[in-house]
Amino acid sequence: MSDDAARQRAGHDSWTKPWAVAEVFAGAGSVAHGFARAAGFEVAYLNDIDEYARRTYQANYGTTVRYDLVDVRSVTGQVIKDAADGRPVAGLLGCPPCQGWSAAGQRAANDPRNLLLDDFFRLVAEIKPLFFVMENVPSVADRAELAVAMAALAPDYRTWHGVLNAASYGLPQSRQRTIVIGYHKDTEVQPTPPPPTHGGSRLIWDYRTERLVEPTVERLDALLGAAPRFGAPKHKQYSMREHYGDGLGGLPPFVTVGEAIRDLAPDFAGRLSAYAKRLSTPRSMPRNHHAWGHGPSLVDRMAMVKEGRRPPIEATNNRRYYSQAYARLHRRGLARTITTNFHNPGCGRFLHYQLHRSLTVREAARLQGFRDDFFFIDHHGWQERIVGNAFPPLWAEVIARHVSDQLHAVLAG
Incomplete structure (x- = not known):
């Protein structure tokens, strides 16, 4: 199904403006097209330095959308606004490279890729979109660099950030990521995390005990393989438990x-x-x-x-x-x-x-x-x-629906 058809099926043809989104560090464009498919936004601009990623994107979606194969440090807010061609840029999306902080890497504090986090927030400040969504590895949630960026945006944006798990949103994969959501203060909306959509009571395989168990809030961290917080006591983990206020039983089961x-x-x-x-x-x-x-x-x-x-x-x-x-x-x-x-x-x-x-x-x-x-x-x-x-496309769609629902009055006005 094309993004246009999906947009009509989603019922978001009520937007009075052709709201656009841009994605930097875009890869295959999975986040931007998740926002297009699930919430009716138009993809205006993409950026990455990976030639193969752009070729893959264009093989699937064509060459209509501007996709710049350049270092993000050379991208300006005006470049993105020009690509939108008169359409208001509602959102900036991005997944800055995470290898310098990833648990799977060397976690090198001096990795130059760590500095690209600043460029994402530089573009937020230059464009001043209604919202922004950024994704990264779990440890970024506790990094001083993120705290400094949030403080710099505080005069203009209300923000939420935390570590969420893809399995709680309908993916058959335990994938933890820091999610940062910001809404411009003019929207007068405080961002919140999307509520979990999956959990349930159906038995699921626990790799730790190597047996089938019933999912419960108490077992959740073990089932999802919650990552430890670096520099914190061993029992401290990036947990989803706080997001299941009413428990798991009333939700559809985890997808296996x-x-x-x-x-x-x-x-x-x-x-x-x-x-x-x-x-x-x-x-x-x-x-x-x-x-x-x-x-x-x-x-x-x-x-x-x-x-x-x-x-x-x-x-x-x-x-x-x-x-x-x-x-x-x-x-x-x-x-x-x-x-x-x-x-x-x-x-x-x-x-x-x-x-x-x-x-x-x-x-x-x-x-x-x-x-x-x-x-x-x-x-x-x-x-x-x-x-x-890639950021999981279906997870991007969940976040897109949540953002568009929270900002519906602003976007439809």
């Missing part, structure tokens, strides 16, 4: 790995899950669903790992790795964070729950919330990077 990818098996003959229906296309088999070329020895070792379990020592050539390495997914569990190395079972819990291989690009894209009609081009390694770096 099996519900997300089981229909991609060539011999699948059952009914599509609601999640798969939302993402699938009439095509018999979507693109980018090809197994990686694992060697025979690795395949033999994969076969030793049972569903939902950690590997026996024999499966890792008698070496000790961190707890998720060479571990297998469970069809009734959540995936762990999809990274840019999901082809390598030694880099995380990326083994298919049944087959002796790691996830395909399409399976990982399903877990990330990409629709099957969005395709990835050229080399498999480049495809993997685009998938792993």
Whole structure:
């Protein structure tokens, strides 16, 4: 479905102005098009330095939207306003590179990419949009750099920031991210986090205890693999518990790995899950669903790992790795964070729950919330990077609906 058709279905054709959004560090444009699809905004401008990301975007959406392949430090607010071509820029979106602060990286304080956070907020100050939404790794929530940026914006913006989990919003993946939402003070609206949409009481696989358990507020952090707060006591975690004020039971159940990818098996003959229906296309088999070329020895070792379990020592050539390495997914569990190395079972819990291989690009894209009609081009390694770096499109849609609902009176006025 095109963004125009989705916009009409969403019922947001009541906007009296052609409100535009811009996304910097855009990658495949998943956030901007989430706002277009779910809330009726028009994508006016995109930016990144990754040529392959732009090529992937344009292969899917065409070249109508201006997509500048330049360092964000050379992008100005006027550039974005010019790209909007008279349309008011309602929102600025962005996911600055996180490798300098990521738990999966070296967490180098002097990584030059850390400074790009400032450029996002520089553009907010130059454009003065009605709202902005920024995403980054969990540890950014506690960084002094973010606190300084929020203080600088305080005269003009009301803000909320915190660490949320994609699984609580309908993704079959436990993916924690810092989310920052700001509304211009002229809107007279205080931003809040989007309320969780999923939880439920259906049994789900707990990778920590390796058994099926009922989700409860008390078990939530363990089920979602809540990350520890760096520099804080061990028991301090980035928790979703506070966001489930009424508990989990009244919500739809968490979406599981099996519900997300089981229909991609060539011999699948059952009914599509609601999640798969939302993402699938009439095509018999979507693109980018090809197994990686694992060697025979690795395949033999994969076969030793049972569903939902950690590997026996024999499966890792008698070496000790961190707890998720060479571990297998469970069809009734959540995936762990999809990274840019999901082809390598030694880099995380990326083994298919049944087959002796790691996830395909399409399976990982399903877990990330990409629709099957969005395709990835050229080399498999480049495809993997685009998938792993992306902000989940379906999660972007949840945030878009929340923002547009909170600002509806302003946008429709």
